[in-house]
Amino acid sequence: MKWNRKGHQFDYIGRHFRKRNKLFVYGAAEMGKEFLDRLEKIGLLDMVDGFIDRDVQKQAEGFEGRPVLSPDIVFQEYEEHHLIIVAMHEPVCSWILDRLQQAGYIENLDYFHWDTFWIHLNEPYLPLYALYTQDKVIISSSCCIPGDTCNLRCKHCLNFTPYIEHFETRELQEVCEDMDLFFKWIDFTFRHQISGGEPLLYPYLKELIEYIGTHYRNKIDVFEIVINGTNVPSDQLCKCMNKYGMTVYLDNYVQTISPEQNYREEIIRQLEMHQVNWVDNTVEDWFDLDIFHTDHSDMSEEELTEYFDHCSNPWHYYERGKIYACNFAKFAERAGLNQENESACFDLSCMNAGRKAELVEFLLNYNDQGYVQLCKHCAGYWDHINPKRVPVAIQMER
Ligand code: SF4
Known part of the structure; x- marks a missing residue:
């Protein structure tokens, strides 16, 4: 890519990330825990405010030391302070992604499949999120x-x-x-x-x-x-x-x-x-x-x-x-x-x-x-x- 706004190429998505500078992990189970473990490794664990899961027992007990919130938090009203990372297996995962879209959230901006968010050879999301919210490279x-x-x-x-x-x-x-x-x-x-x-x-x-x-x-x-x-x-x-x-x-x-x-x-x-x-x-x-x-x-x-x-x-x-x-x-x-x-x-x-x-x-x-x-x-x-x-x-x- 040729620079045309050097140092500001991603300001649009960066501004958006700054507004959603904390994370909700959708799915309080094995995959959500794995996501947490990975964040810990790169020093971003503190960004997770909690999980979203419809399991009422988990809502009462929490998961991995974090609160578990009802899906209502994102579906009853438009939640605008958290990036939502969906960490669930199929077919539930696709169903949640669709529901989020129907509720007005934008894919790969307001919510992510965890694999898309995670660093791949050329996916920019995690590096940009770390940069714009934590000033990390x-x-x-x-x-x-x-x-x-x-x-x-x-x-x-x-x-x-x-x-x-x-x-x-x-x-x-x-x-x-x-x-x-x-x-x-x-x-x-x-x-x-x-x-x-x-x-x-x-x-x-x-x-x-x-x-x-x-x-x-x-x-x-x-x-x-x-x-x-x-x-x-x-x-x-x-x-x-x-x-x-x-x-x-x-x-x-x-x-x-x-x-x-x-x-x-x-x-x-x-x-x-x-x-x-x-x-x-x-x-x-x-x-x-x-x-x-x-x-x-x-x-x-x-x-x-x-x-x-x-x-x-x-x-x-x-x-x-x-x-x-x-x-x-x-x-x-x-x-x-x-x-x-x-x-x-x-x-x-x-x-x-x-x-x-x-x-x-x-x-x-x-x-x-x-x-x-x-x-x-x-x-x-x-x-x-x-x-x-x-x-x-x-x-x-x-
Ligand atoms: S590997 Fe790709 S980027 Fe590197 S010189 Fe060859 S074509 Fe260019």
């Missing part, structure tokens, strides 16, 4: 790369690592200071990933995890790392990952790497022995951004903006105080394959408290240009825009 994901050294040469690496001429190993202190600046302005991220290269080759990985874990674990939902299955994490590292509740995404390249490089089974044993949560990241194929053959030079500025919007890549990369609008565009730049301009990043070193709305807008894919330079040579991310697939981890000659 909540984002879907973030990624940092402390070092880009890798022992593989995957031809279609989405980080373009094989094309990097000189690998970089950043100083631990510099990366930690980078994290300090990031979390000074980001109140909560649903996924925070340490990536590479192969992150297990970063010599200060344990210390970095320890630093993020100690200082910022409460600002991260899933604290994760992606490893390529060719290096076994040490006991010390596994203990540290366990301590901070990290999730390890274990790639599976056994079809393409040499048997001597394949440590997958050992890695799994090691992770399980130390009770580190891990996810089998086996996939059938990879997206091909195909930046060497894609040419969108015939697209107008408007068409490029539309293309960027349609791509809706939600992954933001952070490095040296700057958050990048598209991680792949920055990765290509790191590898010398692309040149971005200032509009492709948001510089947190120039941040102040008055610019939070700008920051949230940027994270919801607004920027000055409306797209990033790589869009001119990129086939895009996700199925809806890019049908090109390539085999996983095909290795290039050294």
